[in-house]
Amino acid sequence: MSLQPYSFAKRVPALSPIGAAQATSRSDLIPFSYGTPSSDLFPYQELQEAASAAILQEGRDSLQYAGADGPQIVQDWIANRSKLRSIHVQSNQVLVTYGSQQAIDYAARTLLEPGDHAWVEAPTYFGAVNTFKAAEAIITSFPIDENGLQIELVEEALKEAVRVGQPIPKFVYVMPNFHNPGGVSLSLSRRKRLAELAYEYNFFILEDDAYAELAFEREHIPAIYNFAPERVIYLSSFSKIIAPGIRLGWAIASADVIRRINTFFQGSMASVFSQEIVAQLFQKLSFEDHLEMLITRYKSSRDIMVEALRQHFGDGITFQIPNGGFFIWLKFPDHVNTADLVQDANERGVSFIAGNQFFVKPEGARYARLSFSYCNEEQIRKGVEILAHSYNSYLSKIK
Numbered sequence: 114m115s116l117q118p119y120s121f122a123k124r125v126p127a128l129s130p131i132g133a134a135q136a137t138s139r140s141d142l143i144p145f146s147y148g149t150p151s152s153d154l155f156p157y158q159e160l161q162e163a164a165s166a167a168i169l170q171e172g173r174d175s176l177q178y179a180g181a182d183g184p185q186i187v188q189d190w191i192a193n194r195s196k197l198r199s200i201h202v203q204s205n206q207v208l209v210t211y212g213s214q215q216a217i218d219y220a221a222r223t224l225l226e227p228g229d230h231a232w233v234e235a236p237t238y239f240g241a242v243n244t245f246k247a248a249e250a251i252i253t254s255f256p257i258d259e260n261g262l263q264i265e266l267v268e269e270a271l272k273e274a275v276r277v278g279q280p281i282p283k284f285v286y287v288m289p290n291f292h293n294p295g296g297v298s299l300s301l302s303r304r305k306r307l308a309e310l311a312y313e314y315n316f317f318i319l320e321d322d323a324y325a326e327l328a329f330e331r332e333h334i335p336a337i338y339n340f341a342p343e344r345v346i347y348l349s350s351f352s353k354i355i356a357p358g359i360r361l362g363w364a365i366a367s368a369d370v371i372r373r374i375n376t377f378f379q380g381s382m383a384s385v386f387s388q389e390i391v392a393q394l395f396q397k398l399s400f401e402d403h404l405e406m407l408i409t410r411y412k413s414s415r416d417i418m419v420e421a422l423r424q425h426f427g428d429g430i431t432f433q434i435p436n437g438g439f440f441i442w443l444k445f446p447d448h449v450n451t452a453d454l455v456q457d458a459n460e461r462g463v464s465f466i467a468g469n470q471f472f473v474k475p476e477g478a479r480y481a482r483l484s485f486s487y488c489n490e491e492q493i494r495k496g497v498e499i500l501a502h503s504y505n506s507y508l509s510k511i512k
């Protein structure tokens with residue numbers, strides 16, 4: 114029998130493979146393209162013990178739909194830890210999800226009707242943008258600078274939308290700390306202003322704080338949530354601080370919003386067994402010591418990459434040194450298109466992601482994202498050197 118054509122749901126967009134999805138997985142490459150934690154920093158031994166303790170101590174309940182005590186312990190830990198960012202919530206305002214990617218998805222679908230507007234940063238995190246596209250949002254982007262999203266441009270656009278009778282966005286999606294890919298953080302005054310605008314114009318803010326804990330200077334600016342608790346959905350994750358394979362993230366919002374988002378779970382929960390393991394882990398592991406180890410390593414990797422970039426590129430490129438997170442966002446001269454560099458760099462042995470992949474409009478060709486999180490010192494030094502060779506050869510061709 115021949116297969117008949119089938120019409121799939123239109124909302125499944127024809128997504129181009131951008132960002133990480135496009136990053137090559139060739140194992141012989143030095144992967145500056147991977148926005149992933151370094152595997153040797155996972156609390157491996159402790160996780161082994163925690164997984165077996167979850168079964169041995171909590172028994173079969175740990176494998177039931179609701180789990181044993183694990184889910185409550187994890188929710189309480191999140192609520193407690195959030196105080197660092199001036200977020201003071203009850204546990205019923207914390208929803209644990211399958212990674213923060215699921216929280217982004219559920220939050221977006223809770224807020225958006227097809228055809229609604231979502232405003233994002235330029236550049237932005239492609240995983241979120243694809244999720245908004247799948248929710249059939251119309252996406253508009255606003256530039257960032259060294260202090261994060263340029264709120265004054267957002268404000269102008271809101272005023273203009275009201276003036277000409279255009280729709281207001283249902284939400285603005287923003288990464289307040291150690292932006293992916295920009296590496297920058299949103300200043301306190303801009304956080305406050307965005308929160309005021311959310312009330313004034315009645316939109317939500319999706320505050321995606323995936324890198325919050327990886328603050329190299331231990332500085333925690335209050336979350337936007339703090340300034341507009343009824344209009345912010347705050348999102349974060351265990352992926353960068355424990356391990357992404359645990360697949361646990363969370364959303365924090367008003368109890369009403371959490372109840373709505375929760376309907377997507379249809380009575381079930383994000384992996385209770387993973388939550389049991391994390392709950393056990395927190396009993397064995399000193400989180401502060403573990404975090405100290407992560408920060409020490411990532412900060413040192415950042416410094417090595419910065420030094421190598423200065424050594425090999427000199428004044429040829431500019432970048433802001435990130436105070437946390439995983440990424441350095443390189444700015445090349447105006448006439449450079451980093452997409453044209455990708456293949457040659459791959460052939461020479463290094464991968465990175467071209468800047469245009471992080472924008473919803475055709476722009477950003479002169480930028481590139483390098484991740485310092487995954488590679489060791491030797492790889493970072495070697496990779497930057499290779500990239501510089503590739504760039505110099507590219508420059509000699511376009512002259």
Ligand SMILES: Cc1ncc(COP(=O)(O)O)c(C=O)c1O
Binds near residue numbers: 349
């Ligand atoms: C800004 C940002 N948000 C969300 C995520 C998703 O993380 P996870 O689903 O692993 O929690 C990532 C992953 O790289 C990210 O960079």
